[in-house]
Amino acid sequence: MKFAYFPGCSLKGLGRGYEESLLPVLRHLGVEFEELDDWNCCGATAYMAIDESKACVLAARNLALAERAGLREVLAPCAACYLVLNKTKHYFHDYPAMKLRIDRALAAVKLSYAGETPVRHPLDVLLNDVGLDAIKQRVVRPLKGLKVAPYYGCQIVRPYATFDDQENPVAMDLLLEALGATVVRYPLKTKCCGGSLTGTVPRAGTRMVYILLNEARKRGADCLATVCPLCQFNLDAYHAQVESRYGTPVLPTVYFTQLMGLAFGLPEDQLGLRRAAVRLTWRPPDPAATPAVAPAPAVDAAPS
Amino acid sequence: MVSSSTDVRVGFYVCHCGHNIGSIVDCPAVAHYVESLPNVVVSRDYKYMCSDPGQELIQKDIAEFRLNRIVVASCSPLLHERTFRAAVSAAGLNPYFFQMVNIREHVSWVHTDATAATDKARALARAAVLRVAAHCALEVKRVPVHPDVLVVGAGIAGIHAALTLANAGRKVFLVEREPTIGGHMAKFDKTFPTLDCAACILTPKMSEVGTHPNITLWTCGEVVKLDGYVGNFTATIRRRPRYVNEDLCTGCQECIARCVFKEAKFPDAFNERLGKRKPIYIPFPQATPQVVLIDPEVCLNFKRGTTTVSGRCKRTCVDACGERHAIDFTQTETTGEIKVGTIIVATGFQTFDVKRVPQYGYGTFPNVYTALEVERLVNASGPTAGEVVLRDGHRPQAIGIIHCVGSRDKKTNRWCSRVCCMYSMKLAHLLKEHTGAEIYNFYIDIRAPGKSYEEFYDKLNEEGVHFIRGRVGEVTDWAMRDEEEGKLVIRVEDTLAGFVRRIPVDMVVLSTGLEPQADAQQVRRLFNMSCGSEGFFLERHPKLAPVNTFTDGIFIAGCCQGPRDIPDTVAQAGAAAAEAMALIDRGYVEQEPNTAYIVPDDCSGCKSCVPLCPYTAITFDEATKKASINEALCKGCGTCVAACPSGSIHQHLFEDEQVFSEIEGLLVHS
Numbered sequence: 001m002k003f004a005y006f007p008g009c010s011l012k013g014l015g016r017g018y019e020e021s022l023l024p025v026l027r028h029l030g031v032e033f034e035e036l037d038d039w040n041c042c043g044a045t046a047y048m049a050i051d052e053s054k055a056c057v058l059a060a061r062n063l064a065l066a067e068r069a070g071l072r073e074v075l076a077p078c079a080a081c082y083l084v085l086n087k088t089k090h091y092f093h094d095y096p097a098m099k100l101r102i103d104r105a106l107a108a109v110k111l112s113y114a115g116e117t118p119v120r121h122p123l124d125v126l127l128n129d130v131g132l133d134a135i136k137q138r139v140v141r142p143l144k145g146l147k148v149a150p151y152y153g154c155q156i157v158r159p160y161a162t163f164d165d166q167e168n169p170v171a172m173d174l175l176l177e178a179l180g181a182t183v184v185r186y187p188l189k190t191k192c193c194g195g196s197l198t199g200t201v202p203r204a205g206t207r208m209v210y211i212l213l214n215e216a217r218k219r220g221a222d223c224l225a226t227v228c229p230l231c232q233f234n235l236d237a238y239h240a241q242v243e244s245r246y247g248t249p250v251l252p253t254v255y256f257t258q259l260m261g262l263a264f265g266l267p268e269d270q271l272g273l274r275r276a277a278v279r280l281t282w283r284p285p286d287p288a289a290t291p292a293v294a295p296a297p298a299v300d301a302a303p304s
Numbered sequence: 305m306v307s308s309s310t311d312v313r314v315g316f317y318v319c320h321c322g323h324n325i326g327s328i329v330d331c332p333a334v335a336h337y338v339e340s341l342p343n344v345v346v347s348r349d350y351k352y353m354c355s356d357p358g359q360e361l362i363q364k365d366i367a368e369f370r371l372n373r374i375v376v377a378s379c380s381p382l383l384h385e386r387t388f389r390a391a392v393s394a395a396g397l398n399p400y401f402f403q404m405v406n407i408r409e410h411v412s413w414v415h416t417d418a419t420a421a422t423d424k425a426r427a428l429a430r431a432a433v434l435r436v437a438a439h440c441a442l443e444v445k446r447v448p449v450h451p452d453v454l455v456v457g458a459g460i461a462g463i464h465a466a467l468t469l470a471n472a473g474r475k476v477f478l479v480e481r482e483p484t485i486g487g488h489m490a491k492f493d494k495t496f497p498t499l500d501c502a503a504c505i506l507t508p509k510m511s512e513v514g515t516h517p518n519i520t521l522w523t524c525g526e527v528v529k530l531d532g533y534v535g536n537f538t539a540t541i542r543r544r545p546r547y548v549n550e551d552l553c554t555g556c557q558e559c560i561a562r563c564v565f566k567e568a569k570f571p572d573a574f575n576e577r578l579g580k581r582k583p584i585y586i587p588f589p590q591a592t593p594q595v596v597l598i599d600p601e602v603c604l605n606f607k608r609g610t611t612t613v614s615g616r617c618k619r620t621c622v623d624a625c626g627e628r629h630a631i632d633f634t635q636t637e638t639t640g641e642i643k644v645g646t647i648i649v650a651t652g653f654q655t656f657d658v659k660r661v662p663q664y665g666y667g668t669f670p671n672v673y674t675a676l677e678v679e680r681l682v683n684a685s686g687p688t689a690g691e692v693v694l695r696d697g698h699r700p701q702a703i704g705i706i707h708c709v710g711s712r713d714k715k716t717n718r719w720c721s722r723v724c725c726m727y728s729m730k731l732a733h734l735l736k737e738h739t740g741a742e743i744y745n746f747y748i749d750i751r752a753p754g755k756s757y758e759e760f761y762d763k764l765n766e767e768g769v770h771f772i773r774g775r776v777g778e779v780t781d782w783a784m785r786d787e788e789e790g791k792l793v794i795r796v797e798d799t800l801a802g803f804v805r806r807i808p809v810d811m812v813v814l815s816t817g818l819e820p821q822a823d824a825q826q827v828r829r830l831f832n833m834s835c836g837s838e839g840f841f842l843e844r845h846p847k848l849a850p851v852n853t854f855t856d857g858i859f860i861a862g863c864c865q866g867p868r869d870i871p872d873t874v875a876q877a878g879a880a881a882a883e884a885m886a887l888i889d890r891g892y893v894e895q896e897p898n899t900a901y902i903v904p905d906d907c908s909g910c911k912s913c914v915p916l917c918p919y920t921a922i923t924f925d926e927a928t929k930k931a932s933i934n935e936a937l938c939k940g941c942g943t944c945v946a947a948c949p950s951g952s953i954h955q956h957l958f959e960d961e962q963v964f965s966e967i968e969g970l971l972v973h974s
Contacts, residue, residue, distance in 0.1 A: 166715075167778070168662035185668075187780045215782055 003033040003125070004071035004117075006062060008042050008081040015078065015229030017272030021257040022077055022122060024266050028138060029130050033075055036065055043088070044080040045196070052091075056098055057105040059088035064106050064113040074119045077257075079155035079228035085119040086160045121156050123227055123256065124163040127171050132178045140265040141284035142180025148259070149186040149221035150176060151212065153193055153231040172256055176225060179263040180284075184221045188212055193231040198238055209238050210246045217251050223280050224253040236277050252280040312343040312437045315371040316429065317362060319353035319378035321408055326351075328412040330422045334377065337426050341433045345369045354384050359391040366395040373436040377405035377429050398441035400897065400957065405432045431969030438961040442897040447936055449535035449857075450645030451888050452477065456527055456831075459487020460870060461650035461862025461877040463509050468881035470518035474888060477642050478513065479525045479541055484591035485510055487652055491574065491676060493683040495870055496730040497760035503590060503685070510592040523593060528639070530830055531920075533937055534857030535645045535893045545611075545635035547598035552630035555594030559584050559621035559631065570602050572687070576677045579687030584621050584631075589685060598631070605633055646857045646884040649841065650877065651827055653863035656710025656717065656816040664706065664814055665779040669792055670695040672779060672812040675727060682734045692738045700741050700810035704794045705732055706776045707747040711817030719838055721817035721867040725751045728815040729760060732769045735813075744770045744807055746796055754869065772807070774799045779812050818867040831858050840866045851880040856893065859883050898957040899938040900945050904930045906952030913944035913953060 011019040026033060039062050041047070043055030063085060066074050076082040091098040092115045099115075106112055126135065150172040157169045164171045169190065173183045191212060198205030212235060216224050226232045235253035242248050254276065261271040262284055273280060316338045320326030331349040339347040346365050350358050353376055365371055374392050378384060381404045389399035407425045415421040451474060455466045458480035466478045478485070490510075492502035513519055522543060529540035560582055568580040574587045583603035586596045600606045604617035613633065625631045658666040658674055666672045671694050673681070680686040681693075694700055705728050711721040725747065732743045750771070752758045765771070774796040783789045784806065791808035798805045820839035821827070828835050833853045834842040841860045844852035851859045859880040862873045887893065909929035914922045921937035922944060924930075933944070933953075945953045954960075 165662060187778075187782045211784070 001032070001072050003031065003073050003075040003120075004036045004066035004069060005033040006036050006039055006042070006066075006074050006076045006081060006085070008039075008044075008076065008078040010078045010080070010229035014233050015255075017275040018077060018229055018232070018255045018257065020270065020272030020275075021255055021261045024270065025257050025260045025264065026122070028264055028266060029126070029134065031125065031130060034071070036062060036071070036074070037069065038065060042076075042078075042081040042084045044084045048084060053098060053101045055084060056088040056091055057102055059084050060092065060102045060106060060113045061109070061111060063088065063117050063119070064111040066117050067114055068111065072117065074117055075122060075125060076119055077122050077227075079121070079153055080230060082119060082121045083155040083160070086162070089115060089117075089119060090160070121163070121227065123156065123171050123175070126260075127175060128163060132174060135175065135260075136178050139179055139263045141263055141287060143176070143259060143263050143284050144180050145182070146259075146282055146284070147182045147184050147220055147222045148176050149184045149216035149219065149224045150189055150256075151186065151193075151216075151224045151226045151231060151235075151253070152189050153226065153228040154190055156227055157190060172225060172227065175256065176259065179259060181259065181263075184216070184219045186216060186219060186221070188215050193228075193234040194238075195230065195234075198234050202241065205234070206238050206241045206245060209234050210242045210248055213242065213251050214246070214248050217249055221251065222282055223251060225256045225259055226253055227256055232276075239278055250278050252276060252278045254280050312373055313345045313369065313371050314341075314343045314373040314375060314433055314436060315362065315365050315369065316341075316344055316347040316375045316433060317353050317358075317377070318347075318349045318407070318425070318429070319358070319376065320349065320351045321378060321412075322351065325378070325408050325412040328415060328418050328421045329407055329425045330418065333422055334407075334425050334429055338429050338433060341430060343373070343437055344433060345371060353378050354387055359387070362388070362391055363395040366392070366397060372397060372401060373439065374402045375405060375429065375432045375436055376402070377407045377425065377432070379408040380406050380410075399444075400442040401436065401439050403432045403436040403439065405429055427970055431966045434969035435962050435966040438959065438965050439957075440959075442956055444897055445895045445935065446892040447533075447535050447895055448892050449887050449890070450537070450643055451475065452642070452644045453884050453888070454479065454527070454537070454539050454642065454644040454647045455650060456647065456827075457481075457487070457650040457652055457862070457864070458485035458513070458521070458523075459650060459652045459862060459873075460489045460506065460509075461652070461864075461873045461880075462487075462648070463506075463513055464874045464877040465648045465650060465861055465881045465884075466519055467509060467512060467516070468878055469884065470516045472881075472885060474518060474885065476519045477539075477541075477644065478519055478521045479527055480521070480523045481526050482587070483523050483546065483595075483597045484587045484593070485513060485521065485523065486588075486590075486592065488676075489870060490588065490590075491576070491683075492679050493686075494730060494734060496726040497754070497756045499730070499733070507590040507592075510590065514592040514594070521593065524597070527830060530647075530832075533919075534855075535887070536936070537644050537647060537857065538641055539644060539647070540639055540641050542637060542639045544637060545600075546595065547600065547603075547631065547633055547635050548596050549630045549632050549635075550593055550595050552628050553595040554628060554630070555586070555596070557586060557596060558624045559596060560586070562620045562624035564604060564618055564620055570599070575680045575687045576674070578677055578680055598633075611636075646859070646887055647831065648859045648861055648877075648880045648884060649827070649831055649833070649853075649864060650860070650862045650880075651821055651824070651864045653818040653867065654821050656721075656819055658709060658814050658816055660716055661709060661814075663778040664709065664776070664812070665781075665792070666814060669779065669781065669812070671700075671792060671810060672814065675724070675731060675813055675815045678731055678735070678813050682731070682738055690738070692735060694811055698810065700735075700739055702742045702744070702791075702807075702809040703735055703739070703811045703813065704744045704746060704776075704779075704792070704807060704809040705813040705815060706779075706794070707745065707815045708775065709814040709816050710819070712748060717817055717819060717838065719817075719867070720751065722751070723867060723869045724815040724817060725749075726754070726757055726760070726869065728813075729764050729769075731813060731815075732764055733767065736767060736769060741810070742770065744772055744794070744809065746772050746774060746776045746794065748773070748775055754871070772796060772798050772800075772805065774805075777804075783808075818863055821864065824864070827864075831855065833858065833860070836866075840864065851876055851883055857887065895936065896940060898940040898955065899935045900933050900940065900942065900953050900955045901935070902931055902933055903952050903954065904928070904932075906950055907931055908950045908952070910949060912947055912949060916943050916947050918943065 043058035047055035194205035194208040318331045335347045335349040392402045393399040455478045466476045524544040528542045531538045563582045571577040572579040572581040607614045684690040710716045777795045788808045794807045832855045843850045861877040861880040907930045921934045
C-alpha cells in the first residue's frame with residue numbers, strides 16, 4: 001500500500017533537512033510512497049487562528065486529492081500538518097456545519113472528501129508498520145555513545161494521541177534505543193518550543209527555548225531529536241539570542257530521521273545535516289574499525 | 305384453561321397521578337372511550353389510583369358490579385403492579401385477572417402533544433382490555449428458603465454482614481480469596497474523621513468471626529460455580545492449598561523463625577510491597593485465621609512455578625512445628641459444595657493503577673507513593689514501624705498530596721471515588737504529626753459530606769496544612785530554581801490564585817481512586833448480576849433497593865457496588881444481612897407464575913430448547929424423549945417459547961391468545 005506523502009511548506013523550505021533525511025530512510029526500509037500531486041497549504045498557522053473553516057477546507061482539499069489518487073493513507077511528517085489534517089477529519093465527522101462547508105467548497109472545484117483517509121506521522125508508521133525489529137536489522141552503525149534527549153513537542157500527541165501516550169510519549173525513545181543511542185530521560189519532552197513567540201514576543205520565546213536546551217544539557221544530552229520542523233527551527237536558529245541572554249552552551253537539534261540515516265549508514269552528506277545552524281558533528285563509530293574482542297582490526301579505521 | 309369471554313366483566317380505571325399523567329393525557333376522555341369497548345362494565349378516572357380510596361374504589365366495584373377482570377392505566381408495573389394485584393386479590397379475585405397499562409413512563413412523561421398522547425393512551429388501554437379477557441387464574445407457588453447464608457468476601461462489609469447474621473443465629477459460610485480476612489480496612493492506620501485506629505476497631509470483629517460457632521470461614525477460597533435459585537442455591541467453592549493444616553496450626557510462628565531463609569526477602573503484599581516476608585509467613589500479626597501459610601512460588605521445597613517437590617529444602621519449618629504436624633506439603637486444591645438460601649456478595653474494590661497517569665511519575669521517582677503505601681508507612685505495625693522514611697532514607701520536609709488520581713477524570717475514571725478527599729486529609733494530618741513536614745493538598749473540590757467531615761477539614765486548615773485548588777499537571781524533577789534542585793516539583797494551576805505554581809517537595813502521595821475488582825465481570829456472570837457502565841455491581845434500585853440485585857436472593861454490600869467509606873459500608877452490610885434474614889425468617893419465596901410449560905403430546909423431542917435456556921431450567925428425559933421445564937428455575941424469559949419449532953412450549957400470562965388480543969387492541973383502530 002502506498003502512502004500519500006504530504007510534505008507541507010516546511011519540508012520544502014526551512015525543514016528541508018527533514019525531507020532530505022526522511023525520504024531516503026523510508027526508501028531504505030521499503031516504505032512505498034508518492035508525493036501528493038498538486039498539494040496545497042495544510043491550513044495551519046494564521047488560517048486556523050483566524051477562520052477555522054478556511055483552514056479545514058484547505059486541509060480537506062489535500063485529503064480529497066489523496067482519496068482521488070487512490071492512496072489509502074496520508075503521511076504527514078510536519079507536526080503542524082499532521083495536527084491540522086487530523087483535526088479536519090475530526091471536525092468533518094463531528095460537526096455537521098463544518099462538513100457542509102467543506103463539502104460545498106470542494107464541490108466548487110469538483111472534488112469530494114469521504115472522511116476515511118487516515119493521517120499518519122512517520123514516527124507512527126516506522127514504529128507500528130515497519131516495526132522496531134526491521135529497523136534494528138538495518139542498523140549498521142549503531143549510535144553507540146550518543147546521548148539523545150527525545151523531544152516531541154506538543155502537536156503530535158495533543159490532542160490526537162493516536163499512537164502514543166498523551167502525557168508521556170515514548171515512540172521516539174524506543175526508536176532511538178533501537179538505533180543504539182542512549183536516551184536521556186527528558187521530562188520536558190512535550191513542553192512548548194515557543195512556537196511563533198520566538199518571532200512575535202522574542203523575550204518569552206527565547207526563554208522557552210533556553211529552558212529546553214538548558215535542561216537537555218543538564219541531563220548530559222549531546223543533542224535533541226525532534227519530529228517537528230518548527231521545534232527544530234526554534235531550538236536551532238535562536239541560539240545567538242539565547243546565548244547572549246542566558247549564556248547557554250551550544251546543543252544541536254536534529255530530526256530523528258537524520259539519526260536513523262546515520263545509523264543505517266546512508267551517505268551522511270545527503271541527510272541534510274549541514275542545513276542546521278548548530279550542526280551535529282558527532283558521527284557513529286565504524287563498527288568494523290573497533291571490534292570488541294578480535295585481536296587486530298583487519299581494516300583501518302575510516303576517518304569520521 | 306382459557307375462560308370463555310361470554311361472562312367477562314371488565315372494570316377499567318385510569319389514574320391522573322396528580323399532574324403527572326393528567327396534565328398531558330385527557331383521562332376522562334380515555335375512561336369515556338373505554339366504556340364503549342367490549343366486556344367493559346365500569347370505566348372510571350381517578351386522581352390517585354394507588355391511594356387507599358383508589359384501591360377501595362376497585363374493590364367496591366368488584367363487589368357491586370360482579371367484575372372479574374380489572375385494568376388500571378397508571379404508572380409502570382414495576383411500581384404498583386403488586387399494589388393492585390393485592391387489592392384485587394383482597395376483593396376475592398385471582399390477582400392474575402388484573403392487567404396494568406403504563407401511561408406515565410410510556411406516555412405522559414415522554415410526550416408533549418396532548419392529543420397524540422391521549423390517542424396513545426386509548427390504544428394501550430384498548431390492548432389491555434382485550435388482553436385481560438383472555439387471562440386465566442394462576443397460582444403463586446411457594447418454595448422453601450434454605451436458612452444458611454453464603455457471604456462472599458471478608459472485608460469489613462463481609463465481616464459485618466456475616467457477624468450480624470451469625471449473631472441472629474443463622475449459619476454463615478464466609479469465603480475469602482486472601483489468606484486472611486480484613487480486606488483493605490486491615491491495612492489502614494487510622495480512620496477518618498475520628499482518627500480511631502483501624503486495627504483496634506476491626507481486629508476484635510475479625511477474631512469474633514474466627515471463633516464464632518455459626519460462621520464457617522474459608523480463606524484462600526473462591527466461589528467457582530453457582531446453581532439454583534433464591535432459597536435453594538448450590539455453590540461450589542475452590543480452596544487453594546495453604547500447605548499448613550488450619551486445624552493443627554497454633555499460630556506460634558516458630559516455623560517462620562526457623563525457615564532456611566534467614567532474612568525476609570520477598571515483597572510483602574500486605575505492606576504494599578514496601579516490606580519483606582519469608583516463604584512461610586503470616587500476613588500480619590492479627591491475621592484471621594491465626595495460621596501461617598507457605599508461598600509455593602518462592603518456597604525452596606517446590607520447583608519454581610510448580611507444585612512438584614524439589615528436594616532442595618531442609619524443611620526446617622517442619623522440624624520447628626514438631627509434634628503439631630501442621631505443615632503439610634502434600635496439600636492440594638480442594639473443591640466443595642454447599643447449599644444456601646441467600647448470598648451476600650461483598651467482593652470490594654481495587655485501587656486505581658497509578659501507572660496509567662505517567663505524568664505523576666510513579667515508578668519513575670522512588671519518592672512518589674500511593675496512598676495505600678503511605679497507610680502502611682505511617683502504621684506502627686508497618687514496614688518502618690510507623691517511621692515515615694522515604695525510599696532514599698531521608699525524612700521528608702515537604703509533602704504533596706495529589707487528590708483525584710484516577711477519579712473525576714475523563715481520561716481514566718469519570719466517577720468521584722468518595723473517600724479520597726477524606727483519607728487524603730487524614731493522611732495529611734498523620735504525616736504532619738509524624739514528620740512535622742509542610743503538607744500541600746492539591747484538590748479539585750473538597751468533598752466532605754459526612755458527619756463531622758467538614759469539621760475535620762476545618763481542623764486541618766487550623767493545623768496549617770496547605771490546600772491548593774487545581775488538578776496537578778505533572779510531577780517532575782525538572783528544576784528551574786536552586787531550591788528545586790534534587791526535589792520533586794509539582795506543577796499545578798492554582799485556580800484560586802489564577803496562575804501556575806511550582807511546589808518543590810520531597811514526597812508525593814497519590815490519592816488513588818477506587819475501581820471495580822479486575823474480575824468483577826466474571827463475578828457478575830457467576831452470580832447472574834448486572835454491572836453499571838463503570839463496572840460496579842448494579843443495585844436493583846438506586847434509592848429503594850440499594851442492596852438487592854436483579855437476581856432474587858443475592859444481595860450486595862460495600863465497595864463492589866460503588867465507592868463508599870467504612871460507615872456507609874457497614875450500614876449497607878447490615879442492610880444486606882437484614883434483607884437476607886427477611887427471606888430466611890419468612891421461610892418461603894413466592895414464585896411468579898409466568899413460567900413456561902411444555903405440552904408433552906406436542907413435543908417432538910428435538911432438544912432445541914435445552915441449550916437455549918439461560919437458567920438451565922430445561923431437562924430432556926431420554927426415556928420419554930420429551931423435554932420438561934423446572935418451574936422453580938424458569939424466569940419466564942420466553943426464549944424457549946419462541947424457539948420451539950413444534951409450538952409445544954407455552955408460557956403462563958403470555959399465551960398466544962393473550963398476546964394476539966393485545967396486539968389486535970394496539971393496532972386495530974375503532
